[in-house]
Amino acid sequence: xxxxxxxxxxxxxxxxxxxxxxxxxxxxxxxxxxxxxxxxxxxxxxxxxxxxxxxxxxxxxxxxxxxxxxxxxxxxxxxxxxxxxxxxxxxxxxxxxxxxxxxxxxxxxxxxxxxxxxxxxxxxxxxxxxxxxxxxxxxxxxxxxxxxxxxxxxxxxxxxxxxxxxxxxxxxxxxxxxxxxxxxxxx
Numbered sequence: 001x002x003x004x005x006x007x008x009x010x011x012x013x014x015x016x017x018x019x020x021x022x023x024x025x026x027x028x029x030x031x032x033x034x035x036x037x038x039x040x041x042x043x044x045x046x047x048x049x050x051x052x053x054x055x056x057x058x059x060x061x062x063x064x065x066x067x068x069x070x071x072x073x074x075x076x077x078x079x080x081x082x083x084x085x086x087x088x089x090x091x092x093x094x095x096x097x098x099x100x101x102x103x104x105x106x107x108x109x110x111x112x113x114x115x116x117x118x119x120x121x122x123x124x125x126x127x128x129x130x131x132x133x134x135x136x137x138x139x140x141x142x143x144x145x146x147x148x149x150x151x152x153x154x155x156x157x158x159x160x161x162x163x164x165x166x167x168x169x170x171x172x173x174x175x176x177x178x179x180x181x182x183x184x185x186x187x
Contacts, residue, residue, distance in 0.1 A: 004051030
């Protein structure tokens, strides 16, 4: 159960967010980034639900007090389920409500990631495995964080470069009959 949740909620979910956040900047990755993001998140959710269900069963048979871990797990299940249903309600890119949907989606998504990482550590505290497992998960989280930092820098570089290029490129009129492109008839 712990491995299922560490892989799904604690690793695949953050990876899916990285895919969405950083691949969509590359125009050649559209729409592949979206399908990779959805596939990663759906896989994480499916494996996570299996881990959550296993945790419910084991938690009911345990005398240990795992209330906080269980409550966070329940919150993750609910938020993950809401994200899945929200996909069905996603407005088109140019719809007036798309901004609000994006705010909702990003807020819930990042909340899931933070809670997932916290809950993996709570689970490690409960199971008390050998230190190498905690160290391995710290390495995974650190790798994801380092990847995000590097990709954030690359993303900003690309976006700024695009804006500078677009701003400095002179506007060339492709109009006919000597029109200057401003519809005022001057040559």
